[in-house]
Amino acid sequence: MKPIVIVGAGMAGLQAATQLHRKGVPFIIFEKSDRIGGRVKSDRLDGFTLDHGFQVLQTNYSTVQASLDLDALNLNAFDSGAQLWMKGQWISFLNPLRYGLKLLELVPSVISFKDLFLLGRLWFKLQVSTDSMNVTESTAAMLDRWGFSASFQTHFLKPFFRGIYLDSKLQQPASLFFFYMRQFLEGQAALPANGMGELAVQMLADLPKDSLRLNAEVVKLDVREMELSDGTQIEFERVIVALDPQHAAKLIHVDLADEVHLGSKTFYFSAPAKLMKDRLLHLIPGDAKLLHYCFLSHVAPSYAPAGKDLIQVTSLDLNLAADEVLALLAEYEDVSQFTFLKSYTIPRSLARFGAFEVLKRAAQAKGILLAGDYCEMPSLQGALVSGQKASAESLI
Numbered sequence: 160m161k162p163i164v165i166v167g168a169g170m171a172g173l174q175a176a177t178q179l180h181r182k183g184v185p186f187i188i189f190e191k192s193d194r195i196g197g198r199v200k201s202d203r204l205d206g207f208t209l210d211h212g213f214q215v216l217q218t219n220y221s222t223v224q225a226s227l228d229l230d231a232l233n234l235n236a237f238d239s240g241a242q243l244w245m246k247g248q249w250i251s252f253l254n255p256l257r258y259g260l261k262l263l264e265l266v267p268s269v270i271s272f273k274d275l276f277l278l279g280r281l282w283f284k285l286q287v288s289t290d291s292m293n294v295t296e297s298t299a300a301m302l303d304r305w306g307f308s309a310s311f312q313t314h315f316l317k318p319f320f321r322g323i324y325l326d327s328k329l330q331q332p333a334s335l336f337f338f339y340m341r342q343f344l345e346g347q348a349a350l351p352a353n354g355m356g357e358l359a360v361q362m363l364a365d366l367p368k369d370s371l372r373l374n375a376e377v378v379k380l381d382v383r384e385m386e387l388s389d390g391t392q393i394e395f396e397r398v399i400v401a402l403d404p405q406h407a408a409k410l411i412h413v414d415l416a417d418e419v420h421l422g423s424k425t426f427y428f429s430a431p432a433k434l435m436k437d438r439l440l441h442l443i444p445g446d447a448k449l450l451h452y453c454f455l456s457h458v459a460p461s462y463a464p465a466g467k468d469l470i471q472v473t474s475l476d477l478n479l480a481a482d483e484v485l486a487l488l489a490e491y492e493d494v495s496q497f498t499f500l501k502s503y504t505i506p507r508s509l510a511r512f513g514a515f516e517v518l519k520r521a522a523q524a525k526g527i528l529l530a531g532d533y534c535e536m537p538s539l540q541g542a543l544v545s546g547q548k549a550s551a552e553s554l555i
Contacts, residue, residue, distance in 0.1 A: 162187050163553050164385065164395040166377050166410070169197020170539060171530035172401030173362040174226060174546030175553075180366055184554065187395075188366075189387070191376040195363055197403070198508070199539070201354025204500060205429075206464030208354040212425045212505045213322075213451075213473045216355065219346025220540035222547065227361060233352035235459035239343070242441040243269060243314040244491065251439060252315055256282065256344050267310075274311045278344075281305075285341045298324070301333035318442035319343075322450045325421040325509045327475055335512055338536055350459040358539075380410050382526055397553040400522065401530040401546065403507050404515050413521045419514040422506040423450075424477050426484050428470045428497040429463070432456070441491065448476050449487050470497065477504050509537050528552055 163179060165172045168190035179186045194200060200211045215237065218229060239254035245268065252269060255278055266272060296304075298320060302312055317329060323339050324331045351357040363371065379386035384394050400407045408415040436457040443449045452472040456463035463469040472484050481499040488494050510533035522529050530549040535541035 160185065161383075161394055161396040163550075164189065164393060164398045165401055165530075166380075166385075166398065167191075167197065167401035167406075167530075168195040168359075168363075168371060168373075169401055169403075169531070170199055170359060170362070170542040171532065171534075171546040171549070172197075172399070173359060173366075174543045175399050175401060175530050175550040176366055176370065176546075177226070177362055178547055178550035179553070180370070182550075182554070186370060187393075188371045189375040189377055189393075190371065190373050193373050195371070195373075196356050196359035198505065199355050199359055201356030202501075206467070207427070207429065207469050207500060208459075208462040209427050209469075209501055209503075210355045212423060212503050212508055213471050214355045215348040215350060216358070216539065217342045217346050218349055219342050220538070220543075222540050222543040226543050227358060231361065232357055234349040235352065235461075236347045236349040236438075237440065237453075237458050238438040239347065240439055241315065241319060242437070242439045244442070244444055245269060245314060249441065249491070254344060255279075269314055270311050271308045273306065274308050277305055277307055281337075281340060282344050285337060285344075295332050295334065297330045298333050298336045299329040301336060302329070314444050315442065318444050318451065321475075322440075322442070322473065325423050325475060327446065331512055335536065338538075350455065350462070352459060352461045354462070377410060380527070397526075397528065399528045399530050399546075399549045399553060401549070403531065404510055404518060404533045405507060407522075407529060407531070408518050411518065411521050411525065411527060413518050415515075415518065419511050420507040421509040421511060422475070422477050422504075423508040424474050424479055424502060424504045426472045426474075426479075426481055426502045427500040428472070428481075428485075428494075429500055430468045430470060430497050432463075432466050432468050443491070447487065448479060449474050449484065452488065452492075469500075477506060512537055 162185040165175050165188045168188050176186055176188055202209045239257050240252050242249040243252050320329055321327055376388040377385050378388050386392055405415055437454055438458045440451050440453045442451050450473045454468050455471050456469040485494045515533050528549040530545045532538055532541035534545040
């Protein structure tokens, strides 16, 4: 039997490989670069752990729980909530399902009683019905229709979801809002002790040693055969293309507009360690160039060497420079001892939801299976689910 070929060793590709391996089906993964993980990678620099862009692991995802050994990752959790910038100071807004009456301290300056009622109504709706997952109106329109207060939208909902969507206008469909809000209310955002790249490392460890070929770029793809950049011809039983949509489209000969991707740029700074620890994301309100920042080493101490803090700052402006970031951040933090470490510009950080029907139809017509979070919900859960589905379809 010819092997099933997987193009791409990101999380979707590794998940497809894992499922095939468990069924005893032969496969080979071809990865263009010299590393696994796709967008889920971590670097080491002077004792710091730098993820490729700001990423967190949501532990509430069912497929994440089934696919990863969470205990072995030595997870460090964020506090459930966020820091909100109000009248020149940071105010802690904590998850109402976990901290309950403490939120009453923020009424009515940040959140109204109506907002609390609406959050409760939202949580209840998500427990008893999945109808809200089919809402196609924009998130911005939905927030107004539901009647959340202007203050709560300005200081929490809009900056929080700007960071999740990488969409300053919140034009992504409201179905995504309901999906992610459930994770916020019920789940936990965490960092593996060795960085987000450890997720891919763990998945690869369970695969046969000879099943992965790095530095192997696929340049031509037919129904039962493909060609590598070095001219090698590979025959296969089925193929799973687990690339980002732009690279998948190029291989399948489909044109995609640049607008189908949403980009971000993440900056890392070091500073002397603070005595007071803060395990919350700081949300920047309004239309500021910065989305958010946080002290990653307060959440996961292993991300920084002793005596140092690691700070991440994320923006939608891909042309922003480190000195500009410090100038903007100075409004919220004392940056006098911040030292720039590295930045990651990721123009394809996130796939725009629902923008890939043409690609999916073209792949189906050619008998090519696709895997990637753009095939499901844009998230780690979506990547893993898509890999699982693609592996199952490859056996039909």
